[in-house]
Amino acid sequence: MEITTPDTLGSWQTDPQVLDAELERAYQYGMDARGEGRVATYIPELARADEDAFGIAVMTKDGTTICRGDASTRFTIQSVSKVVSLAMALKRFGSQEVFSRVLMEPSGDSFSSIIKLDTVSNLPYNPLINAGAMQMIGLLATECGFDDLLDYTRRMCMDDDIDLNEAVYQSETDTGDRNRAIAYLLKSKDVLPADPEEVLDLYFKMCSLNVNAVSLAGLGLTLANDGQNPLTGEHLLSPRNTRCVNSIMFTCGMYDRSGEFGVRVGIPSKSGVGGGITCSVRGRLGIGSYGPALDDRGNSVAGFAALEYLSRALHLHAFDYHPYIEDGAEA
Numbered sequence: 001m002e003i004t005t006p007d008t009l010g011s012w013q014t015d016p017q018v019l020d021a022e023l024e025r026a027y028q029y030g031m032d033a034r035g036e037g038r039v040a041t042y043i044p045e046l047a048r049a050d051e052d053a054f055g056i057a058v059m060t061k062d063g064t065t066i067c068r069g070d071a072s073t074r075f076t077i078q079s080v081s082k083v084v085s086l087a088m089a090l091k092r093f094g095s096q097e098v099f100s101r102v103l104m105e106p107s108g109d110s111f112s113s114i115i116k117l118d119t120v121s122n123l124p125y126n127p128l129i130n131a132g133a134m135q136m137i138g139l140l141a142t143e144c145g146f147d148d149l150l151d152y153t154r155r156m157c158m159d160d161d162i163d164l165n166e167a168v169y170q171s172e173t174d175t176g177d178r179n180r181a182i183a184y185l186l187k188s189k190d191v192l193p194a195d196p197e198e199v200l201d202l203y204f205k206m207c208s209l210n211v212n213a214v215s216l217a218g219l220g221l222t223l224a225n226d227g228q229n230p231l232t233g234e235h236l237l238s239p240r241n242t243r244c245v246n247s248i249m250f251t252c253g254m255y256d257r258s259g260e261f262g263v264r265v266g267i268p269s270k271s272g273v274g275g276g277i278t279c280s281v282r283g284r285l286g287i288g289s290y291g292p293a294l295d296d297r298g299n300s301v302a303g304f305a306a307l308e309y310l311s312r313a314l315h316l317h318a319f320d321y322h323p324y325i326e327d328g329a330e331a
């Protein structure tokens, strides 16, 4: 993709009009990319999504929310919920206990892969693949029920309207044999902290929560703000644990395209096969997007394209250079 961007460094932080104009351009990039992807079909309910849908929302620390397109359309959170489960496990059990149950390495394999778990390691590679998320949910299941997880999700996302999508939950339960295989493999290795059926039920429910792009911008903003809701001041996760979540999102959040996303976009993010992406721009912004047409790894193609544009236009990359040194500094 050829991207030409104006120099907006600095001005967008004080000028909502600049942010608004750049979001419009990002939205157009996303709209143009939609045709390159396909909706997920392996969970039958997800196949009903509108392949042409796309929406994006940006939230700033003063609560300003700017949206484009289908930003209020509800869809299921899917794997983005793994960020919430990780955060809640860290909050309740601490990092030592959490990382005795899961590793912190990118797997390089698809999210539902079993191969490394069976042949290389007794523990899942990271908490953002299915096996790792089940370990986090297993820990949580020893102390909490679905209502506690739902409540924490609502607060992390700053959205009290998040609820369970019964049809998707049913569809996941009916067709989730691969996830059953993962849970029972973990049990066979004696590492799963709770009963596999209980873990699977909570896992399917967490994947089936209805969110929208604004909720995912809210989640990103909480994580961008050291785990504190900037609007209410509520502390939802310690700064140290928030740093941990952002780090794992950066290295593992975009399935087996996390490395490429890290280079091209450079923002801690997490995607889900429902088409959602949440992004946490440290100290500055939360961004959420919805575009159910996915690439071959499970990431929203429209979301990816729009975020690449925004990252370049607003200098959001974690390792960005100052724009004025770009010319003549090719070496």
Ligand code: GLU
Binding pocket: 077, 078, 079, 080, 111, 112, 130, 172, 179, 207, 271, 272, 273, 274, 298
């Ligand atoms: N519920 C989905 C599954 O476990 C989540 C997958 C995802 O979004 O990566 O298959």
